[in-house]
Amino acid sequence: MTKFIVSVLVLLGLAVATSLNMSAQVLPGYISYRKGNLYDPEGNLMTEATVRRYIGEQIFHETFVGARRQYRTGKTLALVGIPVLVCGVTMFVVGLNLDDDFDYDSDDYCFPSMAAGGALIAGAGGALMDVGFPLWIIGHKRLKWVVNDYNSRETSFLDRPMGVRPRPYISTASSGLGLALNF
Numbered sequence: 001m002t003k004f005i006v007s008v009l010v011l012l013g014l015a016v017a018t019s020l021n022m023s024a025q026v027l028p029g030y031i032s033y034r035k036g037n038l039y040d041p042e043g044n045l046m047t048e049a050t051v052r053r054y055i056g057e058q059i060f061h062e063t064f065v066g067a068r069r070q071y072r073t074g075k076t077l078a079l080v081g082i083p084v085l086v087c088g089v090t091m092f093v094v095g096l097n098l099d100d101d102f103d104y105d106s107d108d109y110c111f112p113s114m115a116a117g118g119a120l121i122a123g124a125g126g127a128l129m130d131v132g133f134p135l136w137i138i139g140h141k142r143l144k145w146v147v148n149d150y151n152s153r154e155t156s157f158l159d160r161p162m163g164v165r166p167r168p169y170i171s172t173a174s175s176g177l178g179l180a181l182n183f
Contacts (some may be wrong), residue, residue, distance in 0.1 A: 030151040033144050036071050055150050067142030074135025081128025088122025091115075 029041025031054055038046045040054070052060045095114030171178050 033147040070135050071139030074132045077128045077132030081125045085125030088118050091118025
């Protein structure tokens with residue numbers, strides 16, 4: 001009889017532990033994404049640990065970490081590239097105006113002109129932007145995919161935000177009118 005009671009208590013403890021573990025893995029409500037950050041259903045900024053609990057280990061490591069890195073790197077490169085480009089163009093224009101009065105035949109001319117330096121700096125700024133903007137955009141889309149993937153898996157049809165719910169509309173075709181659903 002004692003073995004029976006102990007085995008029932010062990011099974012009951014396992015059931016409680018399993019239910020607690022399952023409740024930690026599946027969290028109700030949908031998460032949202034704004035400006036590179038994920039927010040929980042209450043609108044609070046999510047930490048890495050919270051994101052990992054919501055979306056799961058596999059998607060966290062395969063997609064979220066890389067997407068966040070892409071987003072941040074791209075944003076940094078693009079936002080650094082803009083002022084570098086502006087400074088380079090300014091140096092180039094000022095250098096063009098200054099170089100008109102410079103005596104190139106003198107012996108103390110040993111540095112490249114300000115216009116050439118400005119062109120190099122402007123090129124560097126343009127290169128930073130050329131690399132940064134695509135990374136920023138791709139990271140943004142991948143982060144949105146992570147959020148939409150979680151929301152489509154974990155929320156019921158009626159709990160989804162309006163942007164995720166299908167929208168019916170009536171369309172015309174050669175054979176008449178039709179009803180279509182946009183997801």
